[in-house]
Amino acid sequence: MINKVAEYLSGEGFYFYEKSFRKLSEDIYIFVVKKANEKSIGLLTQGDFTLSSPHFTERKYLKETGYYLNLYPLTYENFVILKDKFNIAPAPCDKKASFGMGDRLGLVTAAHIRAVENYDVFPVLAQQSPRELMKTHRSFKEAILKAILGVLEEGYTGKFGADADHIKDENYLMEAIDAGYTMYTLDLSDMLVKLSDYTESQLKEKAEKLNITSKRIIERFKGKKFVMPTKEAFTVSEEELYKSALTYEKAMDFVEKVYGILKDKVKNFDLEISIDEGDKDTTVEDHIFVAEYLHEKGIDFWSLAPKFPGEFQKAIDYIGDVDKFAVELKKHQFLSREFGGYKLSLHSGSDKFSIYKVFSEITEGEFHIKTSGTSWFQAVNLIFEKDKELFKELYQIALYNLEESKKAYKVLIDKKDFPENINLEDSQIVSKPEIKQLFHISYGVLLEERKKQIFEVLNKYEEEHYEFVRKNIENHFKEIFSK
Known part of the structure; x- marks a missing residue:
């Protein structure tokens, strides 16, 4: 059958992608063709199933196959039909x-x-x-x-x-939801409070006004000692936790709002929290505050992208001390397992060959990388x-x-x-x-x-x-x- 279809389409001036030819149901096959650098989807059917904006005014009957053929543009309307009927x-x-x-x-x-x-x-x-x-x-x-x-x-x-990456506002979020994306990466960089913009007395005043969730996290984790499986340990600094709360509390409101919208409008999705675009490396206190704040609010996030030590510049390999990267990665990996339910994500992941193996090994093969x-x-x-x-x-x-x-x-x-x-x-x-x-x-x-x-x-x-x-x-x- 495939040869007859290819032969007919070739006669009409179309290039036929053989690998694309597959069966969708008992009487429907789908494939992709190209003509003048424009690609279309084709359907071979015995029943009445069609899509919008057909190439041929009337379906072509291929007698040797017993099927009708037509071509269609992959418009959003046609995508929705294929999605609803065949889960494509x-x-x-x-x-x-x-x-x-x-x-x-x-x-x-x-x-x-x-x-x-x-x-x-x-x-x-x-x-x-x-x-x-x-x-x-x-x-x-x-x-x-x-x-x-x-x-x-x-x-x-x-x-x-399908990842709607670097979402910073509700307008783009709604566009991505409407388009049918399944992963949403929230970029919190524009919402972080820059502590250097405030005097010590102003920061003290802000600390007193932190909400009950932030204060509860600080109280629960200040001075706590974590011992990793490697027997290496670190202790959570109360001062650093306060800095984390002051930096991230406002951004948590945005995450909470977005999560509510997603739960209301999207059946199943992956949510990534990106804190890798800030000015400073992500501390263990930052990680603890963000992860536990979201957990306390009932927000089920899929992955967290910390800002690791070193430079992650575009198009080139990692710049920095790989050993130091590994040390900090181990802490973040430990916390992700300790608090549970999410993986670590590496942003600007293109061409970072010198740290890939370390990243994969320390995360035990459970990770997300963006390129x-x-x-x-x-x-x-x-x-x-x-x-x-x-x-x-x-x-x-x-x-x-x-x-x-x-x-x-x-x-x-x-x-x-x-x-x-x-x-x-x-x-x-x-x-x-x-x-x-x-x-x-x-x-x-x-x-x-x-x-x-x-x-x-x-x-x-x-x-x-x-x-x-x-x-x-x-x-x-x-x-x-x-x-």
């Missing part, structure tokens, strides 16, 4: 290890799926933040549709997640290989707009670090840390000015693009899951 939709995590793979271009979900095939890890295939969506002029719905299209294209039938820019950079790698003139243009645009791009991301590169004219004969140019960081943070302006040209190259060399992305993500997994 993201789901909450059901494995110990999970891995987020942001796809800023909406082109490489199929490659991400290929990368996870040989690993026992839950893939989060739609992962975008409001910042990324604004820079790429997309919406939460568009991001999830591209992920679903990749799932169908690859014929993937396993579970996968995004690393997959976008594979598009840059491909363009460098296939169209050096376009790469040169992109480099010049990125360099010209560097200061503006830096406003959204923490990197240490400066314009003086780069030559005005890049040596295109240097095959190692795309491996240089400063070049990787430059392109990592410049995706917004590059898509603004050269989206058509970028997509032309990526569509022309689609399989090679997939292979670049697959190999790169698999390199991450090889380190994470190395024995």
